[in-house]
Amino acid sequence: MKTVLKTESKGIKKVLNTCTEPCSIEKGMRLIGGKWKGSIIYHLKDEPVRFNDLTRMIGGASKKMVDQRLKELESEGMVLRKVISDRPVAVTYELTDFGKTALSILDKLRIWSESHQI
């Protein structure tokens, strides 16, 4: 869908896309963007991980942050929380099938950002 605005001399093309496509990017960014979300998902790619382990793996993120992001990811259906033991308390987090579909994007991002050092 295209919207053409007023034309001007100089031959500068003025075709503006509507918001359909870009909003998808913002939407996607809200799901896997943010400061630690991508890292969290990426660290869960292989196997379930316990809360404190995850916090240590991220390195730099406080428990509070990891906790918040995990809750977001859980409510978005990307991460599954499992209580595996009561005494002592043990909880793991793992990716849902939907969560796993994000991995290919994050891996592309990782490879890309590793290939250009900026």
Next chain:
Amino acid sequence: MKTVLKTESKGIKKVLNTCTEPCSIEKGMRLIGGKWKGSIIYHLKDEPVRFNDLTRMIGGASKKMVDQRLKELESEGMVLRKVISDRPVAVTYELTDFGKTALSILDKLRIWSESHQI
């Protein structure tokens, strides 16, 4: 798939990845993440776009925000600013070759977020 967790008190395996991989994701997110950056890059995918047009295309972002993000993207070498006319003032922004390498990631993200409505 490896089995990592045992439900007994002290025998829970702790496999912690080093920070090499996750940091790349955070680094990548800093480049194309953030509230409007992805959208800006995506809107420049086809052709140079003028400042006000870009602002209107994004829809929701103020001039100040677009200006800030563009400056970041310029300093990161992803976007090129070109003054094409003095009277009246006309400036366009376009992707550098490096900037274009981000498009495939953003497109993957767009397709992904469009295929799951959450």
Next chain:
DNA sequence: CGGTATCCTCTACGATACTG
């Protein structure tokens, strides 16, 4: 262990007005 609670700072972002 897996979280909460509290406090505090900092900056991201928006709104608005202005300029060359």
Next chain:
DNA sequence: CAGTATCGTAGAGGATACCG
């Protein structure tokens, strides 16, 4: 048209302590 300047707020995120 392409920005700057200024002001104001919300909330993101860090540090630390505490709890069942």
